[in-house]
Amino acid sequence: MFKFIHSFLLQFFTQLGLSDITAKLVSALAIFVGLVIVALVLAYIIRLILVGIAKLAIKRRERLWLSALLKEKIFRQLSFLFPFIFVYKALPEIFGAKSAAAAFFMGLINLILIFNVAMIISCFLNALTDVLAQKEGTRDKPIKSYMQVIKIIVWVLCSILMISIIVNKSPAGLLAGIGAFSAVLLLVFQDTIAGFVYSIQLSSNDLVRIGDWITSPKYGVDGTVTEVNLVSVKVMNFDNTIVSMPIKYVVTDSFQNWRNMRNSGIRRVMRSLNIDVSSIQSCTPEMLENLKKIDLIHDYIVEKQAEIEKFNAENKVSNDIPPNGRHLTNLGVLRTYMRTYLQQHPQVDKGALIMVRQLQPKEFGMPLELYCFVKVTEWQAYEKLQADLFDHFYAVLPYFNLRPYQRECQKMDVKAM
Numbered sequence: 001m002f003k004f005i006h007s008f009l010l011q012f013f014t015q016l017g018l019s020d021i022t023a024k025l026v027s028a029l030a031i032f033v034g035l036v037i038v039a040l041v042l043a044y045i046i047r048l049i050l051v052g053i054a055k056l057a058i059k060r061r062e063r064l065w066l067s068a069l070l071k072e073k074i075f076r077q078l079s080f081l082f083p084f085i086f087v088y089k090a091l092p093e094i095f096g097a098k099s100a101a102a103a104f105f106m107g108l109i110n111l112i113l114i115f116n117v118a119m120i121i122s123c124f125l126n127a128l129t130d131v132l133a134q135k136e137g138t139r140d141k142p143i144k145s146y147m148q149v150i151k152i153i154v155w156v157l158c159s160i161l162m163i164s165i166i167v168n169k170s171p172a173g174l175l176a177g178i179g180a181f182s183a184v185l186l187l188v189f190q191d192t193i194a195g196f197v198y199s200i201q202l203s204s205n206d207l208v209r210i211g212d213w214i215t216s217p218k219y220g221v222d223g224t225v226t227e228v229n230l231v232s233v234k235v236m237n238f239d240n241t242i243v244s245m246p247i248k249y250v251v252t253d254s255f256q257n258w259r260n261m262r263n264s265g266i267r268r269v270m271r272s273l274n275i276d277v278s279s280i281q282s283c284t285p286e287m288l289e290n291l292k293k294i295d296l297i298h299d300y301i302v303e304k305q306a307e308i309e310k311f312n313a314e315n316k317v318s319n320d321i322p323p324n325g326r327h328l329t330n331l332g333v334l335r336t337y338m339r340t341y342l343q344q345h346p347q348v349d350k351g352a353l354i355m356v357r358q359l360q361p362k363e364f365g366m367p368l369e370l371y372c373f374v375k376v377t378e379w380q381a382y383e384k385l386q387a388d389l390f391d392h393f394y395a396v397l398p399y400f401n402l403r404p405y406q407r408e409c410q411k412m413d414v415k416a417m
Contacts, residue, residue: 032105035090039083047079064134068127077120084112110165118158122151133210144229149196195230198247208233208250208257216255219245238379266349267377269386272359272367273393274405280331280366282322287401291333294399296340304328330400331358335368337400338393342372347385349373365405 054070057063069075088109091102125147132138164171202208208225214235215222223237232244245255261267283291288305292298308326311317317325338356342348352373359367370389376382397404 032091032108035087039080039087042083042086043079046082047076050075050079064131065127068130069123071130072123072126074120074123074127077116077123080116081113081120084109084116088113107165111162114158114161114165118154121154125151144227146199148230191231195247198251199228199230201251202228202247209259213258213262214255215258216245216253218253219243219249219255221245221255262377265377266352266373266375267382268371268373269389270369270371271386271390272369273390274365274367275331275397276403276405277361277366279401279403280329281401282327282329283333287330288328291400294337296344297333297337300336300340301328301333330402331366331368334397334400334402337396338368338370341392342370342389345389347374347376349375364407 051070054066054075058066058070088106091106091109129143129147132143160171208214208228210225210228212225213223214225221235221237221243223235223243225233226236226242227234228247230247232247233250235243235245237243288301292301305328308328312325315325335356335358339354342354342356343350348354349372353371355369355371357369357371359369361367370393374382374385376385394404
């Protein structure tokens with residue numbers, strides 16, 4: 001049938017007055033174009049069938065692989081494969097196995113098929129990346145980096161095959177020539193090669209995973225890792241800006257990863273309140289009687305009073321002035337109160353370190369640092385809990401005859417304004 005069509009077209013164009021050579025070329029081109037049109041129509045029909053079946057299967061039951069393949073349009077690429085294979089097989093039947101026209105058009109079809117196969121592999125690798133990104137064991141790995149390297153290898157091999165068809169040379173000969181051209185290739189792909197090496201280091205050392213919260217003030221990074229590729233680590237900051245951090249500097253430079261904090265379920269509180277040094281004093285008997293009314297430190301004050309009175313009596317210390325002997329101070333009692341308050345707070349982790357300590361006094365008073373771990377890691381809830389703790393501690397300072405430090409400033413008369 002194909003030979004009959006070829007003969008008919010050849011005779012038709014000859015009767016139109018074309019020369020034999022021109023008639024052969026035009027008829028061959030017409031047949032080839034016709035075959036391509038038929039192939040495209042078949043591809044369209046096959047695509048409708050494949051996509052329809054996939055959507056129907058997904059509708060009946062959610063299938064992760066099918067959804068990913070459909071999203072990456074792999075069925076569109078697959079629909080071109082079989083019609084063009086049919087065209088490739090039909091060409092020798094039409095023009096003859098040894099004809100120049102068959103060789104030329106088969107070369108074009110070969111180029112199309114190689115490109116199509118490369119696109120199918122790329123779509124499959126993209127779908128594989130999407131699937132692995134949703135799996136529990138691989139979602140935090142830099143899968144995209146590895147897939148990009150595989151795609152580069154696939155496209156390089158396909159490019160070599162396509163060039164070998166165009167220049168009519170063996171692929172082995174081209175590879176030998178590329179070996180001599182390797183220095184140039186290394187120069188062109190140096191960033192890709194370096195990125196691949198850094199990606200392996202990133203994964204093997206488990207430095208960053210997708211979903212980690214990282215901070216790096218140097219690069220303006222403070223947010224969640226959304227993507228790791230051969231070139232960069234993409235981070236969505238908490239203000240919804242996107243920052244691309246070069247993958248090289250993720251490996252070689254310093255940054256802070258909050259993953260362990262999230263995994264442990266506890267987060268550190270380390271903040272100070274500054275006490276006015278002039279308000280620190282020894283506790284008088286009247287002060288101690290008032291402080292005993294605070295339930296959290298009642299037993300502590302009673303025990304310490306008994307211990308101090310026994311010590312002073314054994315050492316025959318005169319209590320006429322505070323420097324003689326041992327005495328409780330309002331700052332020391334406050335530290336005990338704060339530590340006890342934290343130990344009984346339901347949101348403070350009792351198994352982690354709980355400490356209230358004095359820091360080096362500065363021009364802003366005596367820093368009294370609170371150090372503990374709370375069972376809240378989410379940012380908003382954490383800041384609320386931290387604020388509640390310090391609201392309480394600032395509010396109880398007057399009960400201990402202590403004042404927070406605040407720099408004096410000139411007061412403005414608002415009414416006069």
